[in-house]
Amino acid sequence: MGRSQQTFSKSEKEKKRLKKREDKRKKMEARKAEKEANGSEGIPIAYVDYNGNLTDTPPDPEHKIEIEAENIEVSIPKTLPGEKEEIDPIRKGKVNFFDTSKGFGFIIDDENNEKYFCHVSGLIDEIAENDKVEFELEKGQRGMNAVRVKLV
Numbered sequence: 001m002g003r004s005q006q007t008f009s010k011s012e013k014e015k016k017r018l019k020k021r022e023d024k025r026k027k028m029e030a031r032k033a034e035k036e037a038n039g040s041e042g043i044p045i046a047y048v049d050y051n052g053n054l055t056d057t058p059p060d061p062e063h064k065i066e067i068e069a070e071n072i073e074v075s076i077p078k079t080l081p082g083e084k085e086e087i088d089p090i091r092k093g094k095v096n097f098f099d100t101s102k103g104f105g106f107i108i109d110d111e112n113n114e115k116y117f118c119h120v121s122g123l124i125d126e127i128a129e130n131d132k133v134e135f136e137l138e139k140g141q142r143g144m145n146a147v148r149v150k151l152v
Contacts, residue, residue: 092111095128116135122138132151133149134151137150
């Protein structure tokens, strides 16, 4: 006589699967009964008002604003030829550190207190620490460099 193919663990798994299915069916019936008793219509809908807050009332269509697609700018706004601002390339600052033997130093900008590297090749006048200077900025290997530096 042959043994049954159904082992104890298989029958236990089958029982768990059937119990899970039955629990799911009971939960679904309970939700249906609650819906009929409370009269709710499911998930409530949320609207966004004009200030960006979530509300349960729909927005008033009279306050709707029509926007043309051509007026939407997704980049930096274009400047018209007459609107360009003239930026003075000459900046003023103070020499924070300068080593004449090594030929470099740092200048602190008066406007934004940024430190800029300064090399002896970018000097017009000889400078020392705590001198007031005028300079221009130029992009270097590691950031902005002070060039055309002269005493004030």
